[in-house]
Amino acid sequence: MTGKLDLDPVLVARARELARRAGQPVVDLARSHTTVSVERAVLRLAGVSGADPDGIPWVNRLVDAVAADVGLGHGVAVPVFDALVREGSTDVTLLAQKAAAGSVRFTQPTGRAATAARSAARKAVGAGIRRIDRRRAERDRLVKRHGDPAQRPWIYLIVATGDIYEDIPQAQAAARAGADVIAVIRSTGQSLLDYVPEGATREGFAGTYATQENFRLMRAALDESSKEVGRYVRLTNYASGLCMPEMATLAGLERLDMMLNDSMYGILFRDINPVRTFVDQRFSRQVHARAGIIINTGEDNYLTTADAVDEAHTVTVSQLLNEFFAHEAGLADWQLGLGHAFEINPEVPESFRLELAHALLARELFPDAPLKWMPPTKHMTGDVFRGNLLDGFFNLAGALTGQGILLVGMMTEAVVTPWLSDRDIALQNVRYVLGAAGGLHEDFVPAPGGFIRRRANQVLGEALDLLERIGEQTLLTAIAEGTFGIMKRPADRGKGLAGVAAHEADYCNPATDILEAAA
Numbered sequence: 001m002t003g004k005l006d007l008d009p010v011l012v013a014r015a016r017e018l019a020r021r022a023g024q025p026v027v028d029l030a031r032s033h034t035t036v037s038v039e040r041a042v043l044r045l046a047g048v049s050g051a052d053p054d055g056i057p058w059v060n061r062l063v064d065a066v067a068a069d070v071g072l073g074h075g076v077a078v079p080v081f082d083a084l085v086r087e088g089s090t091d092v093t094l095l096a097q098k099a100a101a102g103s104v105r106f107t108q109p110t111g112r113a114a115t116a117a118r119s120a121a122r123k124a125v126g127a128g129i130r131r132i133d134r135r136r137a138e139r140d141r142l143v144k145r146h147g148d149p150a151q152r153p154w155i156y157l158i159v160a161t162g163d164i165y166e167d168i169p170q171a172q173a174a175a176r177a178g179a180d181v182i183a184v185i186r187s188t189g190q191s192l193l194d195y196v197p198e199g200a201t202r203e204g205f206a207g208t209y210a211t212q213e214n215f216r217l218m219r220a221a222l223d224e225s226s227k228e229v230g231r232y233v234r235l236t237n238y239a240s241g242l243c244m245p246e247m248a249t250l251a252g253l254e255r256l257d258m259m260l261n262d263s264m265y266g267i268l269f270r271d272i273n274p275v276r277t278f279v280d281q282r283f284s285r286q287v288h289a290r291a292g293i294i295i296n297t298g299e300d301n302y303l304t305t306a307d308a309v310d311e312a313h314t315v316t317v318s319q320l321l322n323e324f325f326a327h328e329a330g331l332a333d334w335q336l337g338l339g340h341a342f343e344i345n346p347e348v349p350e351s352f353r354l355e356l357a358h359a360l361l362a363r364e365l366f367p368d369a370p371l372k373w374m375p376p377t378k379h380m381t382g383d384v385f386r387g388n389l390l391d392g393f394f395n396l397a398g399a400l401t402g403q404g405i406l407l408v409g410m411m412t413e414a415v416v417t418p419w420l421s422d423r424d425i426a427l428q429n430v431r432y433v434l435g436a437a438g439g440l441h442e443d444f445v446p447a448p449g450g451f452i453r454r455r456a457n458q459v460l461g462e463a464l465d466l467l468e469r470i471g472e473q474t475l476l477t478a479i480a481e482g483t484f485g486i487m488k489r490p491a492d493r494g495k496g497l498a499g500v501a502a503h504e505a506d507y508c509n510p511a512t513d514i515l516e517a518a519a
Contacts, residue, residue, distance in 0.1 A: 003364040004445050005456045011464060012365065018467035019320035022475045027328050029275060030282040034509065036194070036499035038283045039063050039076040041245035042511045044253075045128030046077070046121065048092050049212075051198040052100060059246075060195045062096035069106040072501035075508045077121035079106040082113055085120065092124065108506070122510040129290065129514055132252035136292040139255055142223070143232045149180040151438050153373065153398055153406035155430055156236070157423065160185035162204030164214045168221045170420065175225040175233045177427045181258060181405065183236035184218055186210045191241025191270050192495060196250065210237050210247060215254035234258060236296065239284045240266050242276070242496050248284035252291035258337065258405075259288060262298035263325050264318065267479060268487040269301055273494035274479055285329035286515040295331065296405070297322045300341030300374035302485040308343040308378075312358050313462035314484050315340055319362060320463070321475070323369075330515070333368035337405055341374035342394040350451065352393055357455035359401040360446070364456075373398045375409025387411035388429060395433035402441035406430065 040059045048059040066076040083106055084095055098104045109117055149155075157179035159171045164184075171182040187204030190197075200217060201209040208214060215237065222233045234257035239247040244261070251259050263281050266272040288295055299315040299322075306314065319338045326336055340362050344351045362371055375394045380387050391409035398406045408426045410418040418426075446452035470478045482488040 003367075005360060005364050005453050006448070007361075007364055007457065007460060011460060015316075015320055015365075015460070015464055015467060016324070018464065018471055019317070019324045022467060022470045022478075023321050023324040023328070026278050026475055027282065027325070030279045032503050033275065033279045034072060034075060034501055034503060034507065035245070035276055035279050035496070036063055036067070036072065037243050037245045037280055038509070039066075039072065040243075041249045041283065041287070042075070042077055042125060042509060043080065043092065044246060044249050045511055046080075046092055046124040047128065048096055050093055052097075055198065057195050057198060058093055058096035058100070061100040062092075065096075065099035065104070066106045070108045071504075072499075073504040074108050074506055075503075077125065077510050078114060078117045078506075078508045079108055081120040081124070082107065082109040082117035085113070085116055114506075118508055118510070121508070122513065125510040126514055128249075128253070129511065132249075132287070132291050135252065135255040136290075139232075139257065139292060142226060146226045146230060146232045149231050151434055153403045153434075154180040154234070154370075155427070155434075156181040156183060156372070156405050156407045157427070158183045158185050158407070160204070160207040162187065162206070162208055163202040164200050164208050164217055165202065167208050168218060171218065172221055172225045173420070174423060174427070175222065175229055177424060178431055179233070179408070179427065180231070181234040181236055182218070182222060183258075183407075184208055184210070184214070186238045191238070191266060191272075194242045194496065194499065196243050196246050212250045212254060215250055215256060219255055236260070239288070239295075240298075241270060242266075242272060242280075242499075244277075244280040245283045245287070248287040248291075248293075251293060252287050256293060258294045258296055259284075260298065261285065261288060261295040262339070263322050264479065264484060265298035265301060267489045267494070268485045269298075271489065271494050273497040273500065274476055274489055274491045276494070276496040276500050279500065281325065282329050283512065285326055285331055286512065288335065289330035289332070290515055290518070292335070294335045294337050294370060295326065296337040296372045297339045299339040300343070303341050303343035304378050305485045305487065308341070308345070308358075309348060309354060311486075312459045313466055315358070316361065316365070316459055316463040317466050317470075318484060319366065320467070323366065333366070334370065336366065336369040337372040338362065338366055338369050339372045339374060342376050342390075342397060342409075343374075343378050345379055346390060352397070353451050354455060355393075355397050356400060356446075357452040358459065359397050359403065360452065361456040361459055363401050363403065365460075370404030372405040372407065373403035374407050375413065377414040380411075380413045382412070384411040387413065388425065391426060392429050392433060395430050396437060399433060399437045399440050400444045
């Protein structure tokens with residue numbers, strides 16, 4: 001028996017084995033398929049940039065042209081670089097412009113032509129991956145120079161005005177007030193766009209569009225703040241939705257530090273096709289592994305649609321699956337910001353003790369992961385006094401259970417878009433709790449045989465039962481039946497399915513080749 005909860009290590013090992021069995025068929029599916037977004041990410045690494053006069057990225061126009069001529073199943077790299085050789089050019093963006101104008105046709109070469117195209121593609125994509133390597137090394141130097149926050153959990157604060165030029169001063173003010181991680185939440189609905197907008201944007205809806213230029217601007221601003229406050233301030237955005245692989249790639253190129261990247265969120269809450277999502281998430285996590293980016297998973301969202309007590313075990317199952325998928329893609333434990341949330345109805349008897357049991361279970365199952373602890377949203381009512389008290393209990397639970405990343409809760413959460421003053425009061429709440437009780441994890445040990453230990457072991461047992469059932473049917477079937485977040489999502493439906501293709505025998509993806517060779 002180990003840890004503060006007396007979890008049986010045999011059961012814990014069994015849970016991980018069952019998660020592997022449930023996840024492996026999905027990995028096999030991902031390894032044998034590609035998507036339009038995976039192929040666009042490959043070409044972004046190769047240097048394609050910019051957009052046409054209508055705002056459609058050239059990389060979209062190029063992938064669409066290749067798919068129309070030879071299909072997607074071979075991969076786009078070889079046909080694209082074969083065309084470059086035939087054109088006598090090295091400018092892949094110019095080739096995209098010609099393809100959009102209909103002046104270039106693509107073929108799937110064979111023999112020496114195919115060998116030459118593969119070599120040229122690997123060289124170009126390799127240059128993009130080396131740029132990601134340089135940005136990772138740059139982060140390491142800045143962390144060494146400015147230092148990490150003195151305490152854990154890191155304080156994670158959301159900024160989202162819709163206007164990147166308004167986000168920047170708010171993010172810098174938040175860093176001065178104690179925020180260690182700034183998350184720029186995306187504009188509503190961006191996850192359903194099958195392209196990444198270009199340039200700096202000023203007109204988002206309940207969030208700011210995720211673009212490469214917006215990434216660059218915010219990263220530069222937070223580098224200034226890091227120098228000012230004497231600690232490295234991390235930046236978060238979203239690698240989810242229909243452009244997950246591209247978002248991961250752009251994050252690596254612009255030195256973001258964390259990315260929201262859950263294996264099932266897009267399936268459950270955005271009705272994106274399951275196969276599309278699993279293919280995209282594997283490639284995106286390979287890029288995150290190479291870039292040294294911490295992923296944040298989305299289990300907290302299940303508890304906004306399902307009951308946080310009755311369905312607590314589904315969060316544990318999803319965390320175990322996310323861990324398996326992440327490790328398979330090359331991510332290390334220190335990169336696994338597995339999600340969970342403080343979402344039990346406060347009217348439930350012993351609700352705080354239940355929250356402690358669930359949070360401590362996650363901490364004990366994943367001892368080396370920087371768990372991301374999410375604040376109450378579902379049961380926030382607009383009563384700011386009650387809301388601030390709930391957030392204080394949430395912050396205390398984070399301190400008691402040794403969480404790694406603590407998202408700052410707002411007293412107006414889920415009611416209105418928080419004002420700057422709301423953020424200031426929320427940060428005061430966090431600072432007080434962590435200042436007064438930040439080391440309580442050392443002292444807090446639930447009573448042997450007591451309520452918290454019994455509840456944690458009950459949830460683990462229910463998670464094992466669910467994993468057994470998933471193994472008997474398949475994960476895709478479980479998702480189709482509404483196992484997670486009570487959302488039913490069949491594998492043959494959902495947005496983005498048309499952008500999925502099975503690999504042909506000669507499929508070539510130089511990015512995957514390079515990333516897997518280094519794993």
